Amino acid sequence: MEPALYQYLLRLADSSLTMGQRLAEWCGHGPYLEEDVALTNVSLDLIGHAQMFYQIAVEVSGEHKTPDDLAFLRDAHEFRNPLLTELPKGDFAYTTLKQYFVDVFNLHLYQALSKSKHQPLAQAAKKALMEVKYHLTRSQAWCERLSLSTDEAKQRMQQAFDDLWFYTPELFETDEAMLQLADQGLIADYSVLQSYWQQQVSDLISKCQLVVPQSGWLATGGLQGEHSEHLGYMLAEMQFLQRAYPGCEW
Amino acid sequence: MNTEIDTSQLVVKIFEILESVKDPEIPVISIRELGILQQVKIAGATVKVGIIPTYSGCPAMFVITEDIINTLYNNGFNDVKVELLNEPVWNTEMISDSGKKAMKAYGIAPPLSFNEKIISCPQCGSTDTTCISQFGSTACKALYRCENCLEPFDYFKCHA
Numbered sequence: 246m247e248p249a250l251y252q253y254l255l256r257l258a259d260s261s262l263t264m265g266q267r268l269a270e271w272c273g274h275g276p277y278l279e280e281d282v283a284l285t286n287v288s289l290d291l292i293g294h295a296q297m298f299y300q301i302a303v304e305v306s307g308e309h310k311t312p313d314d315l316a317f318l319r320d321a322h323e324f325r326n327p328l329l330t331e332l333p334k335g336d337f338a339y340t341t342l343k344q345y346f347v348d349v350f351n352l353h354l355y356q357a358l359s360k361s362k363h364q365p366l367a368q369a370a371k372k373a374l375m376e377v378k379y380h381l382t383r384s385q386a387w388c389e390r391l392s393l394s395t396d397e398a399k400q401r402m403q404q405a406f407d408d409l410w411f412y413t414p415e416l417f418e419t420d421e422a423m424l425q426l427a428d429q430g431l432i433a434d435y436s437v438l439q440s441y442w443q444q445q446v447s448d449l450i451s452k453c454q455l456v457v458p459q460s461g462w463l464a465t466g467g468l469q470g471e472h473s474e475h476l477g478y479m480l481a482e483m484q485f486l487q488r489a490y491p492g493c494e495w
Numbered sequence: 496m497n498t499e500i501d502t503s504q505l506v507v508k509i510f511e512i513l514e515s516v517k518d519p520e521i522p523v524i525s526i527r528e529l530g531i532l533q534q535v536k537i538a539g540a541t542v543k544v545g546i547i548p549t550y551s552g553c554p555a556m557f558v559i560t561e562d563i564i565n566t567l568y569n570n571g572f573n574d575v576k577v578e579l580l581n582e583p584v585w586n587t588e589m590i591s592d593s594g595k596k597a598m599k600a601y602g603i604a605p606p607l608s609f610n611e612k613i614i615s616c617p618q619c620g621s622t623d624t625t626c627i628s629q630f631g632s633t634a635c636k637a638l639y640r641c642e643n644c645l646e647p648f649d650y651f652k653c654h655a
């Protein structure tokens with residue numbers, strides 16, 4: 246058991262799972278049919294990524310567990326995702342911008358992780374990377390389209406930006422254990438990720454004429470398992486079946 | 496009797512049998528042509544079939560696994576294990592030329608490259624087409640419309 250790597254893999258998996266679960270909430274509620282299908286397809290990809298990372302976590306832990314055990318039988322304080330990924334789905338602008346922030350992050354993250362010295366992680370990152378490129382193409386196109394559209398669309402994009410902006414620094418938060426993993430060449434250097442991310446996102450901000458909010462509460466805590474109340478409600482719904490009928494399969 | 500030759504002949508035979516296992520979403524293409532079927536190994540009485548997923552969240556993998564087991568069972572192999580391999584990582588280069596042809600004939604534009612902007616209509620061949628959605632009926636496809644014959648069609652996205 247390598248506790249640091251295990252915790253890190255949970256962070257990757259929990260982030261993808263919560264993003265995927267939130268997108269799944271759009272099923273049947275997308276703005277139109279094609280977009281409804283796109284949202285749930287991206288959801289499926291993200292849940293697939295979570296499954297890959299949980300599988301590696303299980304192997305690293307050496308415990309007799311399954312990816313499903315990790316997804317459905319841990320409580321909120323055991324989740325390691327940043328608060329951004331557990332936020333409610335909000336309106337379409339909010340979902341789209343949140344997706345964009347995470348897509349840019351994932352693009353650089355998986356590019357770096359595909360060179361990880363932990364082979365299973367490198368393989369999983371390569372696989373996820375191919376899919377993230379398409380996620381980003383879509384979310385970026387929508388950000389531009391909405392920001393340069395009607396007054397209402399612009400206003401909603403700016404509102405989403407104001408609401409989400411101070412959750413983004415937490416994506417790059419690291420602790421002592423992660424720094425050691427990075428030194429060993431197992432995970433990415435998060436300060437490098439952050440500079441790539443800022444560069445790319447600032448290009449979009451100017452293209453979309455969004456106004457960067459000046460100050461706000463900086464989200465933090467996910468890495469230590471301190472979450473917003475949103476995660477508890479999400480897990481209550483997502484984990485209901487396994488909690489009510491332990492070991493249930495179909 | 497040379498058991499090694501026997502085994503390799505058996506592997507060839509199993510590959511032939513598995514040619515009838517098609518992708519559930521594109522039933523004109525076998526899982527071998529799509530690059531999903533990667534290896535067949537014989538370990539004692541057990542047939543081990545190694546497959547890789549196209550997309551990480553692809554729900555068809557469960558159906559494909561069952562189809563492999565059922566197909567081999569119907570051909571007299573009742574001890575079959577299907578393993579999901581981590582390597583190689585699937586990409587659209589693995590789709591065989593015959594697979595791409597069959598795909599086109601079925602009405603799905605086969606994958607070109609990630610930055611390819613000109614996607615031809617599989618019905619009339621026109622290059623005057625518009626992307627309607629990056630994600631079509633499944634995650635691996637995008638939805639297009641032909642501006643010439645006005646038919647909507649799926650484009651199998653490039654993953655490389």
Ligand SMILES: [Zn+2]
Pocket residue numbers: 616617618619620621641642643644645646
């Ligand atoms: Zn046409």
